[in-house]
Amino acid sequence: MSKTITIDPVTRLEGHLAVRVEVENGRIAQAFSQGEMFRGFEVILKGRHPLDAQQITQRICGVCPISHGIASILAQDEAFGVTPPINGVMLRNLIQGANFIQSHIVHFYQLSALDFVDIATILKYNGDNPVLKDLKGWVQGQLAAKMVYPAAPFLPRYAGKYLEDAAANFQAIQHYLEALEMRRMAQQGVALFAGKVPHAPGLVPGGVSEQAAVRSLTAFRSKLERLRRFIDEAYLPDVVAVAKSFPDYFDIGKGCGDFLAYGVFPETQNPRETYFPSGVLIEGKLQDFSPDKVAEYVGHSWFEKQEGGNHPYAGKTVAKPGKEGAYSWLKAPRYDGRVVEVGPLARVLIAYHRGKDPGLNKQVDALLAAVGRKPEQLNSAMGRHAARALECKLIADRCATWLDRVKPGEPTFQDFKVPDAGRGAGLTEASRGALGHWIVVEGGKIANYQCVVPTTWNCSPRDDQGKAGALEVALQGTPIADEKNPLEAARVVRSFDPCLACAVH
Numbered sequence: 163m164s165k166t167i168t169i170d171p172v173t174r175l176e177g178h179l180a181v182r183v184e185v186e187n188g189r190i191a192q193a194f195s196q197g198e199m200f201r202g203f204e205v206i207l208k209g210r211h212p213l214d215a216q217q218i219t220q221r222i223c224g225v226c227p228i229s230h231g232i233a234s235i236l237a238q239d240e241a242f243g244v245t246p247p248i249n250g251v252m253l254r255n256l257i258q259g260a261n262f263i264q265s266h267i268v269h270f271y272q273l274s275a276l277d278f279v280d281i282a283t284i285l286k287y288n289g290d291n292p293v294l295k296d297l298k299g300w301v302q303g304q305l306a307a308k309m310v311y312p313a314a315p316f317l318p319r320y321a322g323k324y325l326e327d328a329a330a331n332f333q334a335i336q337h338y339l340e341a342l343e344m345r346r347m348a349q350q351g352v353a354l355f356a357g358k359v360p361h362a363p364g365l366v367p368g369g370v371s372e373q374a375a376v377r378s379l380t381a382f383r384s385k386l387e388r389l390r391r392f393i394d395e396a397y398l399p400d401v402v403a404v405a406k407s408f409p410d411y412f413d414i415g416k417g418c419g420d421f422l423a424y425g426v427f428p429e430t431q432n433p434r435e436t437y438f439p440s441g442v443l444i445e446g447k448l449q450d451f452s453p454d455k456v457a458e459y460v461g462h463s464w465f466e467k468q469e470g471g472n473h474p475y476a477g478k479t480v481a482k483p484g485k486e487g488a489y490s491w492l493k494a495p496r497y498d499g500r501v502v503e504v505g506p507l508a509r510v511l512i513a514y515h516r517g518k519d520p521g522l523n524k525q526v527d528a529l530l531a532a533v534g535r536k537p538e539q540l541n542s543a544m545g546r547h548a549a550r551a552l553e554c555k556l557i558a559d560r561c562a563t564w565l566d567r568v569k570p571g572e573p574t575f576q577d578f579k580v581p582d583a584g585r586g587a588g589l590t591e592a593s594r595g596a597l598g599h600w601i602v603v604e605g606g607k608i609a610n611y612q613c614v615v616p617t618t619w620n621c622s623p624r625d626d627q628g629k630a631g632a633l634e635v636a637l638q639g640t641p642i643a644d645e646k647n648p649l650e651a652a653r654v655v656r657s658f659d660p661c662l663a664c665a666v667h
Contacts, residue, residue, distance in 0.1 A: 164191065167648050171198070172655050174273045176225050177662025179621065181633075183651055185642050190651065193630070193637035195621045197492040200464070203667040204479040207611040212238060212580055212603050213367070215611065219599065220361045222613070222667045225268075228261035228352060229592035230613070230664075231365035233599040236433055238367035240586030241601055244578035245431050248567070250369025253574055255427045255437075255564045256382060257356045257370070258590075259557050263389055264348035265593035266506070266554040267397060269659045270547065271341035275334055277653045278404045280324035283331040293336060320649040323408075330403045337396040344392050351385045354378045369575035376570045383565055390558045393551075398529075401551040405533040405544050412535055415543030415654040417636040418501045420444050421508035422619070424451065424598065426591035427560070437519075437560055438591065441512040442497060446538075448515040453587060455498040456598065458614060461626035464488045470626065471496060474600040475585060477612035491666045494625040495614050503632040504595030504619045505658065506550040507540060522556060543636070543657040550659070582606050592616050594659050617665035620658050633658055 163186075170180035178198040183190045203222055207215060216234035220227035232254060239246065246254070284298045325331050349359050355372045356362030364371045372378070405412070425440030434440070440451040457471030465488075466480035482488075496502075513519065514526050514537065529552050530537060533544075540549055581603065588599040595616030602610040622631035630638075633655065640650050 165645055167642070167645055167651070169648060169652065172652060172660075174276065174656060175660045175662065176223065177660070177664070177666065179655070179660055179662045181637070181651065181655060183637060183648070185645060188641055188643075190637050190640045190642065193634045194489060195492075195623060195631055195633045196490045197621065197662050197666045199662070199666045200481050200483070200491045201666055202479065202481070204477075204611050204613065207608050210608050211606070212241070212601065212608055215599075215601060215608065216365055216367070217361070217363070219613065220365075222615075223661055223664045224360045225661060226261065226265060226592045226594065226664065227360040228258055228356065228362060228365070229590060229597050230599070231362055232258050233588040233590050233597050233613070234601075235365055235367045235588065236590055237586040237588030237599045237601045239433070240588070241584040241603055242367055242578045242580060242586075243584070244368045244576055246369035246576055247573045248431060249374050249569060249572050249574045250576070251428055251431060252564045252568045253355045253370045253372065253374065254365075256561055256568075257352050257362070257365070259427065259561045259564070260348045260351035261359070262557050262593045263393075263554055264345040266550050267341050267344050267348070267392075269550065269593075270397065270401065271338045273659070274547065274656045275338060275400070275404070277649065277656060278325055278408060279334045279338070280331050281335065283328050284335055286328060287332060289332075291336065293339060294332060297335065297339075320647045320652070321644060322647060322649040325404065325407050327403075327407070330407070334400050334403075337400055340392065340396065344389060347385045348389055351382050354382050366575065368578050369573075371575060374568050374570050374572065374574055379565060379568060379570065383562075386558065386561055386565070390555075393555050393558055398551050398555060401547055402532050405548055408544060411544035411653065412533075412539045412542045414640055414650065415546070415636045415657055416541055416639070417503045418632050419541060420500055420502045421511055422451070422497050422502040422504050422596055423509045423512045424589040424591055424596045426509070427557075438509045438513055439516045439518065440589075441516060442502070443508070443512055443515060444500065448512065453589060456614065457496055459494040459496060459625040461494070462488050462490065462623040463493050464491055465493065474587075474598065474612035474614055475602060475610070477600070477610070479612070488623075490623040492618050492622050494622040494631060495619050496625055499627075501629050501632055501635065502619065504616050505546065506553040506593070507546045508595060509591065510549040510553055511537070511540065525552060525556065543654045546657040580606065592664070594661055594664075595619060613667050615661075615664040615667065617658075617661045621660050621662070621665055633660070
């Protein structure tokens, strides 16, 4: 007999996501991912001056506004025919890199680690660490007062298996608190070159508006070294500890098996020559990425019906709530008609298969050895966490290289003129995956603007052909031990680090 379970909302992610699953014989047979809001940024942008775009689109999300700003100015660079100086390229990388770092750290510790770490073990702590002693007293007080809700996010807990090793739990809980400081430090690094964060005013077509001052570069380097130590000494070891304690999650959450990356962090003035390369991994074979093969479908989305899929340049955003057969405010992006997964796992696998960076491949191999897995087993819930942690290290280490390439006092911006007509695509990556902005300018104004964001790729509903989205596929086969506490499903969902605020833009 089939049992329907609805998790609404799924907590500890950005925005409002509901997941409905059909459970048969203790496993998920079908899953349906539902975005529950409509925000209409693409509609808001029509008729605006093109230079408004990078500021408005950053308001799509407070977690990854930097990537939206970068995508927007890349689209405008192409539409306006402007090439930033190398200083501008490097400073953009440092801004975006620091934002990736804080996002990855927050995702593991504040959003996902609580699915694996047992806060109750803190009650057994008898050491001298003042932070853990204070946390133990706080938890005891909350429990004594039966103040369950104010103890969030640590309490209440789903019933289920958690880390059993007390030392690993204590360490992860301490790092949970340190991660908040790391996030602040990374965001300060962003603000050094972007003006402020979130919603950075320093991101502009032609480069960045901030100068490459020695003082700012020195401050960034100091913060970066502290972040690199935390990643090496806390984040990666904690992920490895969780992976070893939950080996079954290398077999749970297996996705569609096809992956897409646009490429991110250009290292020359050519925006396509990126540190993480573009590519499409289809049935284990690497292909070059073609932007013409991206299309969005709305057969099961609450948008006005259209025949087939639209390339973003011709994309339409006409809301139609209550449409028959629809169940989500997310569109369904597809690559050449195929369901693909995007994100850190996709970027790491594509870079690994591309093989242009021996150092990157060596670190992937070292991580696989540490968790005792093969590359194909990264296509899983735990594999996504492992890939994200490794990518965080790779980016932090690469930031030191980009920092060395910045030449103090040299230009960071190339002047330009906004044309009466033009169009451009800003293809980059957010921390959660492939991010594209497409702009069409007519009469000096925005005639069309479309965003296809990572969580739209990953958490899309079924398309016009009835093919389930990447998250929906990954949930299929997931075992559910307790139908009243579907912790396993929540773990799979959060392994994607969904951002519904972005997806329902």
